[in-house]
Amino acid sequence: MLARQRQEMILDEVRRAGAVQVSNLVLRLGVSDMTIRRDLDALARGGLVEKVYGGATSTLGRSTDEPGFEAKSVRQLAEKEAIARAATEFVRPGTAIGLTAGTTTWTLARFLDDVADLTVVTNSVRVADVLQQRGRTDRTVVLTGGIRTPSDALVGPVAVQSLRSLHLDLVFLGVHGMAAKAGFTTPNLQESETNRAFAEAASRLVVVADHAKWATVGISTIVGFDEVDVLVTDDGLHSDARRMLSEEVHELVVADLDSRGGSA
Structure with a gap:
């Protein structure tokens, strides 16, 4: 083993x-x-x-415990990269996409170099920095503004108001946890509201979450399983969870760490 x-x-x-x-x-x-x-x-x-x-x-404590970005960025690195590779397959040139704050979406941002003519809306300074550092002239990056959380998300009324007038082809949602009754959750109430605004702006909603998020519950539900078009996770997720999720979300994609690819 x-x-x-x-x-x-x-x-x-x-x-x-x-x-x-x-x-x-x-x-x-x-x-x-x-x-x-x-x-x-x-x-x-x-x-x-x-x-x-x-x-x-x-280390999983109260449902309001919120690890900082640095603490989360060193967890499940291989899984996040495999998920990012698989998630990138859903992005088409010339579209408008949303990336919520989080280390998995931040990893995904690094895999978007080959997608032309993108407009990206995000509430993460770190995601925006990654996208702008690539130096593509055919890319527009929109940062929502808002109050900064410990996990480096910009949240609150300013962020929500920025999102309510937008219509995005695809939104990638990072989450703190996923569980059978709670759905996809966050430990921050304001971040939950902001992420719901992202979900409402999406024509198609894709959750990116590694297997370690399973059975973790934050204080607030962002969306239920049945509200998600695609869940991209990794092959560390145990079989019982896979079976349940495949019945709840519209499409389950499991990224294979061995081949660094994705399979449904």
Whole structure:
């Protein structure tokens, strides 16, 4: 078993139970005590678990907990890149698209270099910077303005008002969590309102979310599963979640990390 696969299993168990013990993981995964401790060290460096004596606990706290951009940007890097590659296939030259704030949408922005004549509306200074640094003369970048959140989203009345008069061909929505009853959520109430305005402006809504977002619930629902045209996730999402999501969203795309491609 690869280290990545083992760490994903450990993280799934932490999310399910809230904590894990090294001794139990040694028996369950059939590896040494030192191997498990190295896995926990790697997960802790990424901010995904908190190490405690004899094991680790979940870092997922209250539904209003909001990690900063830097903390989120180091998580699931390979998954985000695979998702971005798959999501780029939906973008056509000459269209107007929206990119909400977030590290997955920020990653997606870096994969749009080959798409000509784009108009991009975003509420993320970081996304806008990536797009403008590429130096394309056939690209228009519109930044909504608003109040800045810990995750570097621009939100609030100014952002919402900017979006209400727009009609976008495609919107890519980044989320904090996705869960069966809650749908796609965020820990920030103002960001939820702003993201709903993005969704309402979209002719087609695409959520980009890696498998680690599963079973995470923020305080506010942005949209329900049935309101989403496409969900692009990665192949780390377990089979039960895939089956449920494939029945709820209109289209489920699973990006394959091994081939760095996407498949439905």
